Amino acid sequence: MSAAIAPPPASTLHLNDVHSGLNRTAIAGLLQPRSLDQACAAVRDCARLGRSTIAVGARHAMGGQQFLSGGWLLDTSGLDRIVDFDPERGLITVEAGVQWPALLAWLARHPGNVRGWTIRQKQTGADGFSLGGAFASNIHGRGLAFAPFVEDVESIMLIDHRGDARIADRERNAEWFALAAGGYGLFGLVARLTLRLVPRTVLRREVALLRVGELMPHLQAAVADGCTYGDFQFAIDPASDDFLDLGIASCYRPLADAAPDPSPRHLGGEDFAHLLRLAHVDPSRAFAEYAAFYLATDGQRYGSDSQQAGVYLEGYHAGVDAALGHCGSEMITELYVPRARLAEFMVAAADALRRHHAQPIYGTVRLVCAERSSMLAWAREDWACIVFNLHVRHDPAGRAAAAAAFRALIDEALARGGSYYLTYHRHATRDQVEAAYPQFREFLRRKRELDPDRRWDSDWFRHHEALFARAGA
Missing domain, CATH: 3.40.462 (Vanillyl-alcohol Oxidase; Chain A, domain 3)
Known part of the structure; x- marks a missing residue:
């Protein structure tokens, strides 16, 4: 077994969402990678063992998209490094488990950030959210003329259902980028994100x-x-x-x-x-x-x-x-x-x-x-x-x-x-x-085609798949 996979607990492990406490979920265990290589290895091990998994970050979302009943969760909290910073163009690459306070503190103390680069938007009302989760649910803040978070992201590194890491943006692997943005982790683990920063005002x-x-x-x-x-x-x-x-x-x-x-x-x-x-x-x-x-x-x-x-x-x-x-x-x-x-x-x-x-x-x-x-x-x-x-x-x-x-x-x-x-x-x-998402049937179809072995799964996905199955979709 890969070192990235924690052994099964002696008794069933339960997790819940932080805010509502209405998603108490029994899981088999946690995958806890500490590096990109370990994350890829963990996903490959799941494929070899016939397991499904889903990424879990700070656990604030309440729809069940970060939980998988009876399954293994891939905990991104150990993927918490700042990978690269371009102070000329205002681009920063972070791992998925980085949370907003850590990113802001890093930017504030970095000696090369002479232009005062910072984030454009984040969720308000709390700070302890992971950036991978922000991309997976395509969040927004309280900007008066801003599009959602996907428009702040230059590119991602996505680990697919085979455990392979690929760069995706609006030109390279463009469909994967579009599916992963607001795709609730169902098309792979967004292991890294490159953000477009803005000058602090x-x-x-x-x-x-x-x-x-x-x-x-x-x-x-x-x-x-x-x-x-x-x-x-x-x-x-x-x-x-x-x-x-x-x-x-x-x-x-x-x-x-x-x-x-x-x-x-x-x-x-x-x-x-x-x-x-x-x-x-x-x-x-x-x-x-x-x-x-x-x-x-x-x-x-x-x-x-x-x-x-x-x-x-x-x-x-x-x-x-x-x-x-x-x-x-x-x-x-x-x-x-x-x-x-x-x-x-x-x-x-x-x-x-x-x-x-x-x-x-x-x-x-x-x-x-x-x-x-x-x-x-x-x-x-x-x-x-x-x-x-x-x-x-x-x-x-x-x-x-x-x-x-x-x-x-x-x-x-x-x-x-x-x-x-x-x-x-x-x-x-x-x-x-x-009615709200006329593209949802296509979303389900692409999920079946691009992840035929259902390596990425969640209670959120199971619920919505069952809704449309009952409708003969």
């Missing part, structure tokens, strides 16, 4: 309290006036007339010849814990306190990379459970609608959430631009993106109720010519998947 936060009907004109004017990042945090109390309507719009404007504030006001861990608890028990007060804080930070200056950092409170729900008297957590869904139909969608979403007695804990609106580089592209056009973090009770009735609420939100987005993000859950029906 200083941004001024500009904050306004708005109604959702005012939001799109406000954001469009901000983009036209040079703002590069922004979002809108909306009220979350279903009992309030402000529900999904009133919100805090924060835009970030680049400043020339300015420095970040040395000690800006910010929400720390205790502040977020307090607000999260309030969001469960007194959501109107939670929004009022959050809005008051953000209004007080109008005019503060931040680095364009540091303003994307987020405090993540792992395990915070234990205290919330005690207050609520039941076990639960939050689960995310992300919807997309044409920008002109955002206000209309929010009215319909508010009605759907009330109808299903859903409890939003957090919600935001962002903008995303279309991309044409990935096969399973979710950003087919310039969307308004709406994120809901819903409280889910962990009993069967609570999980069923949450699933119904998520499906209702997808229906409202589809009814307005929109879509949804595949990453966060597996609650969509087959009709919803196909």
Whole structure:
């Protein structure tokens, strides 16, 4: 057996996703390579032994794409090196297990980074995500005029189902690149990525309290006036007339010849814990306190990379459970609608959430631009993106109720010519998947053709394959 493969544990190993805790999965074991050669050897060993595997990184995704029931997982955490840096062109090559804080720290201290290169975007709300996972789910941040993460990637090194490593980009092995971007690890392990960096800038936060009907004109004017990042945090109390309507719009404007504030006001861990608890028990007060804080930070200056950092409170729900008297957590869904139909969608979403007695804990609106580089592209056009973090009770009735609420939100987005993000859950029906992703049948067909022995597999893939099999696809 290869040294890259850990021996089977004495008892069944269970893993779960970090955020929702709703994907407890029994696996056979972990493959733990520490180098590119070991990763290739691990995949070859799986092929020789007739095993399937899937890559697992920081375990934040909630759709089961990084888990394989009864199978072996390829843990990328040991692939954590910076491989190459081109300070002239602003390109950096990293291994898949590198997480955002390590990359930013490396760039900040590197003596050759005299131009101040940094990342363009990352997920917000947390920092401990792997870059391989970011590419596999084709993430986005809160840029006002950015396409998803695939457009920040110059090339990848992909380990295919035979254990062979190949370079893929938009010209070499172009189909593999398009399938791996947002392909959830089903076409191979993205062992390395070469990123296009951008110069670090200083941004001024500009904050306004708005109604959702005012939001799109406000954001469009901000983009036209040079703002590069922004979002809108909306009220979350279903009992309030402000529900999904009133919100805090924060835009970030680049400043020339300015420095970040040395000690800006910010929400720390205790502040977020307090607000999260309030969001469960007194959501109107939670929004009022959050809005008051953000209004007080109008005019503060931040680095364009540091303003994307987020405090993540792992395990915070234990205290919330005690207050609520039941076990639960939050689960995310992300919807997309044409920008002109955002206000209309929010009215319909508010009605759907009330109808299903859903409890939003957090919600935001962002903008995303279309991309044409990935096969399973979710950003087919310039969307308004709406994120809901819903409280889910962990009993069967609570999980069923949450699933119904998520499906209702997808229906409202589809009814307005929109879509949804595949990453966060597996609650969509087959009709919803196909309406949002008309290319999904082709995605499944190419998977069967390019990985005939099913070396790469996951619970996410098994679920969606079964959905389409039942439909005779």
